[in-house]
Amino acid sequence: VQLVESGGGMVQAGGSLRLSCAASGFISADYAIAWFRQAPGKEREGVACIRRSDGATYIANSVKARFSISSDNAKNTVYLHMNSLKPEDTAIYSCALLLFLGGGGVNLATILARLPAEFDYLGRGTQVTVRS
Numbered sequence: 853v854q855l856v857e858s859g860g861g862m863v864q865a866g867g868s869l870r871l872s873c874a875a876s877g878f879i880s881a882d883y884a885i886a887w888f889r890q891a892p893g894k895e896r897e898g899v900a901c902i903r904r905s906d907g908a909t910y911i912a913n914s915v916k917a918r919f920s921i922s923s924d925n926a927k928n929t930v931y932l933h934m935n936s937l938k939p940e941d942t943a944i945y946s947c948a949l950l951l952f953l954g955g956g957g958v959n960l961a962t963i964l965a966r967l968p969a970e971f972d973y974l975g976r977g978t979q980v981t982v983r984s
Contacts (some may be wrong), residue, residue, distance in 0.1 A: 853876065853878075853973050855875055860979045861980070862982075863951075865937060867937050868935045869883065870885070871932040872931055873885055874932075875933075879949075882903065882959065883903075883904050883972075885901065885903050885904070886898060887901070887946070888946050890944055892976070895942070897912070898965060899945070899964070900932060908960060909960070910960035910963070912964060915941075939982045942982050945977060945981045948971035950963060951972045963979065
């Protein structure tokens with residue numbers, strides 16, 4: 853399975869971008885895809901995640917009013933919709949996939965706190981730059 857992000861770029865403050873995370877390969881289990889971002893000199897921050905089976909989502913409080921996440925299961929693609937962008941949103945945005953194995957529920961809020969090594973697949977990221 854490979855994750856490929858796209859949709860990054862440079863935008864003026866107040867603008868919008870839609871990032872895509874396309875998953876290739878067959879996945880039989882349920883899973884969640886999370887978006888993270890990391891700006892130079894700052895810690896990695898979990899932004900949003902979505903569960904494939906039922907579309908349940910969780911958005912970090914820091915961006916909840918401006919960002920949303922959606923998925924197109926037929927295309928195995930997850931989207932991060934970013935509105936009212938600010939210069940402080942400038943970062944490399946990457947997606948990560950966590951398989952739900954062994955049954956049981958997973959609290960989506962906890963996924964954003966997980967380390968990269970805890971995910972089953974990681975994308976390489978796409979740069980988002982917001983100019984003031």
